[in-house]
Amino acid sequence: RKEVEQDPGPFNVPEGATVAFNCTYSNSASQSFFWYRQDCRKEPKLLMSVYSSGNEDGRFTAQLNRASQYISLLIRDSKLSDSATYLCVVNEGNQFYFGTGTSLTVIP
Amino acid sequence: DGGITQSPKYLFRKEGQNVTLSCEQNLNHDAMYWYRQDPGQGLRLIYYSQIVNDFQKGDIAEGYSVSREKKESFPLTVTSAQKNPTAFYLCASSMWSINTEAFFGQGTRLTVV
Numbered sequence: 001r002k003e004v005e006q007d008p009g010p011f012n013v014p015e016g017a018t019v020a021f022n023c024t025y026s027n028s029a030s031q032s033f034f035w036y037r038q039d040c041r042k043e044p045k046l047l048m049s050v051y052s053s054g055n056e057d058g059r060f061t062a063q064l065n066r067a068s069q070y071i072s073l074l075i076r077d078s079k080l081s082d083s084a085t086y087l088c089v090v091n092e093g094n095q096f097y098f099g100t101g102t103s104l105t106v107i108p
Numbered sequence: 109d110g111g112i113t114q115s116p117k118y119l120f121r122k123e124g125q126n127v128t129l130s131c132e133q134n135l136n137h138d139a140m141y142w143y144r145q146d147p148g149q150g151l152r153l154i155y156y157s158q159i160v161n162d163f164q165k166g167d168i169a170e171g172y173s174v175s176r177e178k179k180e181s182f183p184l185t186v187t188s189a190q191k192n193p194t195a196f197y198l199c200a201s202s203m204w205s206i207n208t209e210a211f212f213g214q215g216t217r218l219t220v221v
Contacts, residue, residue: 008148031206043198043212044151087150089210094139094158094202096210100150 003027006088006099014107017078021102023071023088032091033064035073037084038101044087047073078106110135114199114213120221121186121193129184129216131199137211138204140182144168145196145215154197157182158204186218194220 006023013019025033033050048055050062050071061074071088083106088099112133121127131140139158143151153166157176171190176182182201186193196217200210 004150032208034209041196041215041217043215045212046209049209091206091208093206094204095153095156096141096200096202098143098151100148 003092003097004088004090004099006102008100008102010103010105012105012107013078015078015080017106018074018076019078019104020075021073021086021088021104023073023099025069025071025088025090025097027090027092028066028069030069030090030092033071034089034091035060035062035071036087036089038087039084044089044098047086075104078104080106080108082106112199112201112211112213114197114216116216117214119216119218121218123220124188126185126187127218129186129197129199129218131182131184131213132180133182133201133211133213134180135201135211136179137201138179139202140176141200141202141210142166142172142174142182142184143198143200145198151198154184193218 035047036044037047038044050064054063059076063072085101087101090097115130141156142154155174157163173185198215199213202210
């Protein structure tokens with residue numbers, strides 16, 4: 001059983017579209033949650049942390065549902081520059097567990 | 109600027125050779141990690157270290173070795189015992205805290221020729 005599971009996609013969406021990614025985690029004791037962005041052949045970079053109350057950063061909104069053990073990322077008004085792989089990451093007692101990533105391509 | 113630096117960016121190795129990947133951080137982070145990423149797969153943990161002179165095996169430690177002689181440095185040796193070493197290797201560091209994120213180096217792409 002994988003610790004973190006994501007739909008790998010690919011998601012191909014037109015510019016301006018809204019797209020949502022979901023991620024589930026298996027350990028109910030998991031303590032902190034993140035979304036990372038990874039461009040092709042580059043390192044992952046933190047996009048945003050995910051809090052129980054939900055948090056928003058510009059066009060990006062992240063939410064955590066502890067009862068159902070899932071995390072979501074919503075991207076509004078997609079830009080071409082949003083094309084990347086989005087990784088769901090869970091911190092369990094200083095061990096990081098990574099989803100396989102969801103590939104997003106924004107099409108002109 | 110604080111950050112985490114991996115070198116080299118690209119590395120070619122002949123079969124049967126050991127090779128060492130460098131990872132240095134000046135973020136004053138306690139914890140350091142090595143991951144391997146293969147196409148279409150998530151990051152898999154090779155080794156991690158919480159403090160100097162201590163490290164623990166991750167999920168895929170066979171064929172790899174590490175050392176942590178300084179807080180800033182966590183080199184990874186890919187030995188000849190690793191049967192399929194061609195991959196993208198990522199080093200990360202973090203504070204030893206439950207709510208902290210991981211910071212990554214730019215990665216080393218290792219190819220066996």
